[in-house]
Amino acid sequence: LAKTTQPISMDSYEGQEVNITCSHNNIATNDYITWYQQFPSQGPRFIIQGYKTKVTNEVASLFIPADRKSSTLSLPRVSLSDTAVYYCLVGDALNTGGFKTIFGAGTRLFVKA
Amino acid sequence: DAGVTQSPTHLIKTRGQQVTLRCSPKSGHDTVSWYQQALGQGPQFIFQYYEEEERQRGNFPDRFSGHQFPNYSSELNVNALLLGDSALYLCASSLVRDGFNEQFFGPGTRLTVL
Numbered sequence: 001l002a003k004t005t006q007p008i009s010m011d012s013y014e015g016q017e018v019n020i021t022c023s024h025n026n027i028a029t030n031d032y033i034t035w036y037q038q039f040p041s042q043g044p045r046f047i048i049q050g051y052k053t054k055v056t057n058e059v060a061s062l063f064i065p066a067d068r069k070s071s072t073l074s075l076p077r078v079s080l081s082d083t084a085v086y087y088c089l090v091g092d093a094l095n096t097g098g099f100k101t102i103f104g105a106g107t108r109l110f111v112k113a
Numbered sequence: 114d115a116g117v118t119q120s121p122t123h124l125i126k127t128r129g130q131q132v133t134l135r136c137s138p139k140s141g142h143d144t145v146s147w148y149q150q151a152l153g154q155g156p157q158f159i160f161q162y163y164e165e166e167e168r169q170r171g172n173f174p175d176r177f178s179g180h181q182f183p184n185y186s187s188e189l190n191v192n193a194l195l196l197g198d199s200a201l202y203l204c205a206s207s208l209v210r211d212g213f214n215e216q217f218f219g220p221g222t223r224l225t226v227l
Contacts, residue, residue, distance in 0.1 A: 032214070043117070043203050043218025044156065087155060091214075100169050101146065101205075101216065103155035 004088045009108040018075045020107050022088030025069045030092045033064060033071045038085045038106070047086075048073070075109075083111045115140075117219035119204050125225045126194050132224060134189040138206030139217045145187040146216065147179060148203040156203055162187050191224075199226045 005023040012018045024033070032051050036044035048055055050062040050071070061074040075082060085106040118137045126132050138145050144163045148156035158171035162181035181187045185206075191198055201223050205216040 034214075041201070041221070041223075043205070043221055044216075045218065046215045049215065085155075100158050100161070100171060101148075102158060103148075106155050 003102075004090055004104045006086075006088050006104060006107045008105065009110065011110050011112065012078055013112050014079055015077050018078050018082070018109060018111075020073045020075075020086055020088075020109070021070055022073070023070045024088070024090045027068050027090050028092065031068075031090045032092070033062065033068075034089045034091070035060070035062065035073045036087045036089065036103075038087065044087060044103075078109075078111045080111050080113060082109065084109060117204055117206050117217050119202075119219040119222050121222060122220070123223045123225075125227060127227050128194055128196060130194050130226075131190065131192045132194060134191075134202050134204075134222045134224070136187045136189070136204030136206075136219060138185050138187070138204075142206035142208045142217070143185050144207045145181055145185065146205045146207070147187070147189045148205065149173070149198075150201040150203055150221070152200075159189070194226045196226050199224060 032049055034049040035047040037047050038044040048057055048060045048062045050064055052064050055062045063072045085108050087103050087106040117139050120135045146161040147159040149159055150156040159173050159177055160167050160179055161169040165181045176192045178190045201221040203221045204219045207214055207216045
């Protein structure tokens with residue numbers, strides 16, 4: 001399982017774009033990159049998943065360079081409610097034998113007014 | 114769709130006791146995973162159930178066991194509770210399709226061991 005490294009914390013202001021980068025140097029060919037968001041005392045919530053290049057949905061964008069050894073979660077125009085912990089995960093979603101999801105410590109994003 | 118539900122929401126036990134936590138997956142999901150999350154840390158994978166069998170396991174002792182029922186719901190059992198077992202226990206359900214796997218997490222069960 002590829003290990004991920006993220007900044008421990010980040011601060012931002014409302015209305016700014018926030019980019020959180022995750023390093024995963026040992027990512028395997030079949031691995032996908034997934035990001036989750038977690039608020040205190042709640043379960044993590046899926047944000048976005050990708051394999052290569054760029055993926056965009058209604059809440060975020062995920063940028064993955066050609067070597068796939070890192071990825072960047074981009075949150076456009078954050079608000080106070082985006083204050084949460086963000087986790088980057090790498091794993092083989094096609095593993096028919098089951099999969100282990102390994103969470104790191106995550107990045108604590110604090111959005112200020 | 115009720116999403117993933119877990120019961121109970123909170124539980125207080127004493128050392129040495131046994132506990133059973135329950136999880137109902139999101140409608141249509143057939144895979145259930147359990148996680149332990151200590152305060153200030155990321156969730157730690159305990160195990161995963163599919164077709165009523167444990168098919169992946171994290172680094173947890175045999176005191177942690179589980180079960181999945183034909184309706185895909187699942188139980189997590191912890192025997193001989195230790196103080197260190199105090200944590201938020203999360204259940205997540207998923208359905209693998211077309212290389213895309215999104216896990217839906219429940220709200221968790223807060224276990225306190227005294």
